[in-house]
Each structure stands twice: as C-alpha cells, then as structure tokens.
Amino acid sequence: RDRGSKKSKFWIDNHFIEKDTLYAFIYNNPILHRFNAKNFQFAPLNSEKTTLNNEHLNCYKGANNETMVFASENKTISFNAFKNGIFKTVESTNYDKVGRIEVISKDLNNDLWLSTNGELHYFKFPRKTIKTYLKDKQLRAIKPLDSVNYIVATENSGWYQFNTTNDSLKPFKVIENEKTILPVSSRNFIVEDSIIWSNSRGNL
Numbered sequence: 724r725d726r727g728s729k730k731s732k733f734w735i736d737n738h739f740i741e742k743d744t745l746y747a748f749i750y751n752n753p754i755l756h757r758f759n760a761k762n763f764q765f766a767p768l769n770s771e772k773t774t775l776n777n778e779h780l781n782c783y784k785g786a787n788n789e790t791m792v793f794a795s796e797n798k799t800i801s802f803n804a805f806k807n808g809i810f811k812t813v814e815s816t817n818y819d820k821v822g823r824i825e826v827i828s829k830d831l832n833n834d835l836w837l838s839t840n841g842e843l844h845y846f847k848f849p850r851k852t853i854k855t856y857l858k859d860k861q862l863r864a865i866k867p868l869d870s871v872n873y874i875v876a877t878e879n880s881g882w883y884q885f886n887t888t889n890d891s892l893k894p895f896k897v898i899e900n901e902k903t904i905l906p907v908s909s910r911n912f913i914v915e916d917s918i919i920w921s922n923s924r925g926n927l
Contacts, residue, residue, distance in 0.1 A: 739782040739790050741805060748780055755810075772809035775801070779839070781824040785831040793837070795821040800839065802846075804831075814846065827865055834887075836873070838862045843875065845887075856892055857883065864921075866912035874919065876909035 738747040745758035747765060755773040756765040777794035784790055790805040791813075798821050802814035820840045828835035834847045841861040861878035868874055868884070874895055875883045882895035897904050906923040913920040 737780045737782040737792075739784055739792070739805070741790050746805075748775075748777070748782070753777060768808075770809070772811075775803060775810060779821060779824050781826055783826045783828070783831075786829050787831070789831045791826075791831050793824050793826055795824060795839075800824065800837070813848075816844075818842075825862075825865075827867070829867065829870075836865055838865065841878075856885065863909055864911050866914060868914060868919075874912055874914075876906065876912070876921065878908055881905045881907075882909065 734750050736748045736750040736752075738745060740746070747756050747758065748754075749756055749765070752767075753774050753776045754767045754769060755775070756767050758765050775792060775794040776796045779795040779800075781793040782790070783793065792803045792805060792810065794801050794803060798819070799815055799817050800821060801812050802816075803810040803812050818839065822840040825838040826835060832848060834845065837844045837846065842858055843856045843860075843862050843865070845856065857875065857877060857880075860880050862875065863878055864876040866874050871886055871888045873885045873887070875885060877883070882897060883892055884895045885892045897906055904923075906921065909921045909923055911921065
C-alpha cells in the first residue's frame with residue numbers, strides 16, 4: 724500500500740472526441756493524448772501544436788461539432804481551436820484572477836459565454852468584442868432559454884435574464900406561494916418548454 728501511494732497517478736483531466744477519435748489531457752500533463760482502440764492505451768502526441776500548458780482546463784464541443792479547448796496559465800486564458808489534429812490559438816485574454824472555467828456557446832464561430840472566478844464574460848467573433856457582466860456576483864450556472872435569451876444563476880443574488888439582441892440584463896423574478904423569492908446556490912438549469920427546473924438551498 725505504501726509503495727502504491729507514492730506512484731504517480733494516471734487519470735483523465737478532460738477529454739473530447741474528434742472524428743470518432745478520443746483525445747484526452749492527463750492530470751498534471753500539458754500534452755494531448757490520443758486513445759488507441761486496438762490496444763486500449765493512451766499515447767502522447769509530442770508536438771508543440773498539441774501541447775497546452777494549463778492550470779485550469781475546459782474541453783468544449785460546440786453545437787456545430789467544433790472543438791475548442793480553453794486553457795489558463797499565469798492569469799491568461801487561451802482559446803484553442805482543434806482542427807486537423809493540432810491546436811490553433813484564436814484568442815488570448817488576461818484576467819485579474821482565474822479559477823474554474825465554464826463555457827457555453829451555440830456557435831463557437833460566432834460567440835461564446837465564459838465564466839471564471841465568479842465573473843461572466845461575453846465574446847463576439849470575429850469582431851473582438853469582450854464584455855463583462857455581474858462582476859461583483861458569484862456565477863453558478865447559465866442556460867439558454869431561446870435563441871436570444873439566457874438565464875444566469877448567482878450564488879446569493881438570485882437569477883438574471885440576459886438578452887443578446889438588446890444587451891439587456893435584468894433580474895429574473897421567481898414566485899413561490901404568491902411571494903417573490905431569491906434563489907440561492909442554484910447549480911444547474913433544466914429548461915422544458917415554458918418550465919424551468921433548478922434548485923435553491925438544496926431544494927428543487
């Protein structure tokens with residue numbers, strides 16, 4: 724048991740599938756690995772174009788089947804498109820502080836939302852537009868309601884609705900027993916037509 728506890732552990736930090744091939748980043752290793760289905764082994768792709776130094780990592784698959792990997796290093800988050808077996812950095816942005824990276828997008832070629840360190844940022848491509856919303860709030864979840872509206876959950880400040888057409892952000896009113904309530908610590912949204920499922924203080 725003592726010998727085993729000192730061995731370097733091999734586990735997947737994040738992964739994505741591209742053209743029916745599984746790729747993965749191994750914990751504490753900046754080199755992208757490719758899975759070989761014949762021998763059930765991961766092999767490193769030793770190339771500068773398949774290496775991403777990272778403290779925080781998010782491998783995101785877009786709705787149009789695009790792959791983009793978000794990697795942070797020294798308070799900078801790089802946006803790396805994966806095409807033809809290599810990474811190409813398409814954006815790099817500095818932050819005061821970087822934590823866990825969460826991303827949501829309907830089309831990575833057009834725009835995306837990125838949350839880190841409790842802040843929500845909006846990026847518009849190809850025009851270089853970066854906006855920060857709810858800077859003093861702790862972000863917990865974001866979900867599209869339709870083609871232009873998003874619902875956003877904060878830790879202690881309730882929910883907000885953002886409209887991408889007119890750039891408006893307003894509190895999302897939640898009513899329970901004919902009284903307005905303030906949802907707390909909502910971690911996820913499930914949207915079914917006109918019904919929104921979520922949690923508050925551990926209750927559904």
